[in-house]
Amino acid sequence: MAAAAPPPPPTATPEPNMNPQTSTIGHPLFSRIRLATPHDVPSIHKLIHQMAVFERLTHLFSATESNLSSSLFTSPPFKSFTVFLLEVSRSPFPPSSLSQDSFTPLLKTHNLDLPIEDPESYNFTPDMLSDVVVAGFVLFFPNYSSFLGKPGFYIEDIFVREPYRRKGFGRELLSAVAKQAVKMGYGRVEWVVLDWNVNAIRFYEQMGAEVLQEWRVCRLTGDALLAFDNVNI
Amino acid sequence: MAAAAPPPPPTATPEPNMNPQTSTIGHPLFSRIRLATPHDVPSIHKLIHQMAVFERLTHLFSATESNLSSSLFTSPPFKSFTVFLLEVSRSPFPPSSLSQDSFTPLLKTHNLDLPIEDPESYNFTPDMLSDVVVAGFVLFFPNYSSFLGKPGFYIEDIFVREPYRRKGFGRELLSAVAKQAVKMGYGRVEWVVLDWNVNAIRFYEQMGAEVLQEWRVCRLTGDALLAFDNVNI
Numbered sequence: 001m002a003a004a005a006p007p008p009p010p011t012a013t014p015e016p017n018m019n020p021q022t023s024t025i026g027h028p029l030f031s032r033i034r035l036a037t038p039h040d041v042p043s044i045h046k047l048i049h050q051m052a053v054f055e056r057l058t059h060l061f062s063a064t065e066s067n068l069s070s071s072l073f074t075s076p077p078f079k080s081f082t083v084f085l086l087e088v089s090r091s092p093f094p095p096s097s098l099s100q101d102s103f104t105p106l107l108k109t110h111n112l113d114l115p116i117e118d119p120e121s122y123n124f125t126p127d128m129l130s131d132v133v134v135a136g137f138v139l140f141f142p143n144y145s146s147f148l149g150k151p152g153f154y155i156e157d158i159f160v161r162e163p164y165r166r167k168g169f170g171r172e173l174l175s176a177v178a179k180q181a182v183k184m185g186y187g188r189v190e191w192v193v194l195d196w197n198v199n200a201i202r203f204y205e206q207m208g209a210e211v212l213q214e215w216r217v218c219r220l221t222g223d224a225l226l227a228f229d230n231v232n233i
Numbered sequence: 234m235a236a237a238a239p240p241p242p243p244t245a246t247p248e249p250n251m252n253p254q255t256s257t258i259g260h261p262l263f264s265r266i267r268l269a270t271p272h273d274v275p276s277i278h279k280l281i282h283q284m285a286v287f288e289r290l291t292h293l294f295s296a297t298e299s300n301l302s303s304s305l306f307t308s309p310p311f312k313s314f315t316v317f318l319l320e321v322s323r324s325p326f327p328p329s330s331l332s333q334d335s336f337t338p339l340l341k342t343h344n345l346d347l348p349i350e351d352p353e354s355y356n357f358t359p360d361m362l363s364d365v366v367v368a369g370f371v372l373f374f375p376n377y378s379s380f381l382g383k384p385g386f387y388i389e390d391i392f393v394r395e396p397y398r399r400k401g402f403g404r405e406l407l408s409a410v411a412k413q414a415v416k417m418g419y420g421r422v423e424w425v426v427l428d429w430n431v432n433a434i435r436f437y438e439q440m441g442a443e444v445l446q447e448w449r450v451c452r453l454t455g456d457a458l459l460a461f462d463n464v465n466i
Contacts, residue, residue: 061380067382139377147296149301179466215449228414
């Protein structure tokens with residue numbers, strides 16, 4: 001359905017605001033949110049497929065690495081389709097690596113009670129020389145409010161892999177997009193949620209979002225869309 | 234609310250597929266759908282304001298000509314925010330005028346039983362040397378389906394001024410966007426509709442659209458969005 005996947009519900013006790021990369025109590029897990037690049041397409045493809053499995057919508061999944069490659073990364077970041085990748089590691093991320101002009105990667109340390117078991121990590125390890133694992137992503141792009149006369153961001157997908165849920169990562173990904181929107185002077189961040197997903201709705205409302213009850217999404221796709229090729233306007 | 238305004242309901246008897254610009258029975262009205270340019274900002278601003286009045290949402294309207302100018306037309310057509318303008322005239326449009334590389338204007342002749350009374354035409358006449366009147370617009374931009382691995386279009390606004398409703402112009406504006414989506418190999422056209430607007434829903438379904446009942450729009454805006462500037466992710 002390629003609409004925002006339900007994020008993990010917020011943890012019962014919010015994590016304290018720790019300085020990034022400093023605290024090492026318990027089982028530290030270091031996270032980084034960075035702009036994805038074309039090299040990340042294999043990971044992004046697998047994440048989107050996992051999201052389709054999670055939403056029980058694999059019958060709608062037809063993306064390939066090839067069409068992701070040709071349709072993403074065609075514009076500078078934030079100007080069109082943009083992906084933030086969430087990576088985790090048991091070692092701190094080097095502060096200066098991947099410093100991208102348009103977005104400074106967001107680093108954080110999570111102190112976990114127990115280490116995370118990730119049986120699929122081998123599938124989400126872009127660099128075999130490190131233990132960095134891709135744990136989630138958010139795909140978004142500019143939308144427009146004509147009433148405000150300015151752009152915003154629309155979040156198409158937000159997804160955290162199963163072993164990493166309920167740890168605040170969904171909140172971090174959403175916050176990263178919201179923070180970028182404010183930085184760019186944008187007026188809104190919008191996305192959609194399934195009406196029965198009460199945990200996600202509660203989470204979004206706690207993040208400050210309003211759930212608009214009266215609007216319905218209309219979709220023209222498949223043969224019904226192709227039929228317009230022959231319409232004599 | 235800056236979401237798709239309800240279009241006119243379809244006419245009871247569909248208009249025949251006439252060759253553009255040829256038939257002159259009754260009261261002919263010639264229409265043109267073309268890409269808007271920065272010169273059209275005053276008209277676009279007035280159209281958006283009329284839409285806010287129509288939707289009884291003027292309290293949400295804060296767009297100015299200045300911020301429309303600075304946020305629209307920043308990318309080539311169809312790559313980002315794009316506006317099609319609907320113009321009408323009692324004289325045929327010259328076939329070669331305004332031939333834009335990326336979009337060939339769509340011309341049509343409407344044979345009306347009665348001439349249209351437009352008491353506000355003076356406000357929507359960009360060129361004082363002709364009788365061309367701006368009658369409506371559609372504002373859209375690319376969105377993305379990660380399940381399809383390809384872009385689509387999202388229609389933010391579709392609006393036809395009151396004297397021109399129930400004549401098939403809403404259908405023409407929507408068709409123009411759908412046709413362009415097919416031409417570009419895009420997978421979807423989407424927009425939103427108010428759930429109580431049964432006329433609009435019937436019209437959209439007749440156009441081949443599916444109304445998704447389970448999804449709700451989430452919106453983060455105003456102070457709730459600005460608060461993220463200070464969030465320590």
